[in-house]
Amino acid sequence: MDTPDDHALLVERWRAGDESAGGKLIELLFPIISRIVRLHLPRRDDESDLVQEILMKTFSRLHQFQGTAPLSHWVSRIALTTCLDRLRAQKARPEIRWSDLTPPEAELFDTTWLEGQTPSAEKAIAARDLVERMLAVLPPQDRSLILMVDLEGRSLEEISQLTGWSLSKVKMRLFRIRGHLRKLIQNWGERQ
Amino acid sequence: MKSREDKLWENLLAQSAPTFAGEVSPPYGFTTRVLAAVRDQHRQEAVWERVGRRAIIASLAAVVGIALVTFVRHDSDDLDPAVKSVALVENVQVS
Numbered sequence: 001m002d003t004p005d006d007h008a009l010l011v012e013r014w015r016a017g018d019e020s021a022g023g024k025l026i027e028l029l030f031p032i033i034s035r036i037v038r039l040h041l042p043r044r045d046d047e048s049d050l051v052q053e054i055l056m057k058t059f060s061r062l063h064q065f066q067g068t069a070p071l072s073h074w075v076s077r078i079a080l081t082t083c084l085d086r087l088r089a090q091k092a093r094p095e096i097r098w099s100d101l102t103p104p105e106a107e108l109f110d111t112t113w114l115e116g117q118t119p120s121a122e123k124a125i126a127a128r129d130l131v132e133r134m135l136a137v138l139p140p141q142d143r144s145l146i147l148m149v150d151l152e153g154r155s156l157e158e159i160s161q162l163t164g165w166s167l168s169k170v171k172m173r174l175f176r177i178r179g180h181l182r183k184l185i186q187n188w189g190e191r192q
Numbered sequence: 193m194k195s196r197e198d199k200l201w202e203n204l205l206a207q208s209a210p211t212f213a214g215e216v217s218p219p220y221g222f223t224t225r226v227l228a229a230v231r232d233q234h235r236q237e238a239v240w241e242r243v244g245r246r247a248i249i250a251s252l253a254a255v256v257g258i259a260l261v262t263f264v265r266h267d268s269d270d271l272d273p274a275v276k277s278v279a280l281v282e283n284v285q286v287s
Contacts, residue, residue: 022230026223035214048219052226059230060237112203127207134204150205151212178198185197 007071011062026055032072033079039151040083040144042090050086054079080144080162087140096133098188105130109188134184138177145170146177 007028013021030051037050058075065074101109104126112127135143148154148162156174160167194202 019227022227023223026226027218030218030222031214031216033214035212038214039212048222052222052229055226056229056233060233108204108207109200112200112207123207124210127204128211131204131208134201147212150202151209181201182195182197185200189197 008067011065011067011071014059014062022059025059029055029058029071029075032075036076036079037083039147040080040087042083042086042140045086050083054082057082077162084141084144084163087144090140095137095184098191101130101133101188105133134181137184138180142173142177145173146181149174 010021010025010028014025033051033054034047037047037054041047041050054075058078061078065071098106108123108126108130135146138146145159145163148159149156154162156167156170159165160170163170165173
């Protein structure tokens with residue numbers, strides 16, 4: 001049940017009133033939606049609630065699914081646009097100074113700065129917190145954009161298709177975000 | 193050419209990557225809950241659809257009724273008394 005044809009078959013069965021196909025669709029789509037929501041989760045939103053909301057949206061639109069694109073792409077688009085719509089309502093937080101960092105975050109920054117990558121499971125949480133602090137100063141949609149490029153490895157063309165933004169807008173935003181992050185890291189490096 | 197800042201950013205992201213990974217399977221009871229919510233949503237949509245259809249039929253019936261009454265009244269020369277008196281005074285032929 002992993003090929004696009006199998007997915008289309010599940011959709012057909014669900015449309016025909018087969019409840020078990022609905023359960024299989026949820027299990028199939030859950031990891032895809034969960035990954036997107038965790039990456040683009042708006043502050044103050046509950047991850048599980050948002051995944052459920054996206055699944056509900058998906059089921060209410062299943063009659064529109066033509067099967068021309070893989071189901072996973074179609075659902076990814078619904079998930080991403082739902083997250084981006086929610087993020088649109090949020091505002092960026094004020095600039096964070098070096099003195100705002102917690103001791104583990106400051107230590108991690110220093111070790112990463114001086115020694116380069118030091119992969120360790122314990123540091124993953126501190127690294128995530130630090131990344132979140134750096135991204136929090138960006139407009140929420142810019143946060144999503146940089147994560148799609150640098151973490152998910154999506155191409156600019158793909159992002160343009162998913163978000164509906166023009167390619168030049170994606171490039172321009174990305175350029176601005178990178179400049180912003182560089183400046184922030186420089187400031188922290190100089191302890192400002 | 194990447195700057196030191198770019199490399200630090202990449203390293204931080206690489207270290208934090210495992211925390212961004214989503215769940216592989218839904219938690220216990222999640223599938224049942226979502227299916228129940230979907231069923232409920234479908235039921236509500238069906239109810240609204242029925243209500244909407246009935247409202248449209250009732251509106252159409254009302255429009256047809258009003259049109260019929262207007263047509264019949266017009267045919268029976270049931271003019272407003274004021275209009276009728278003016279017509280009589282001026283000796284206007286009103287059909």
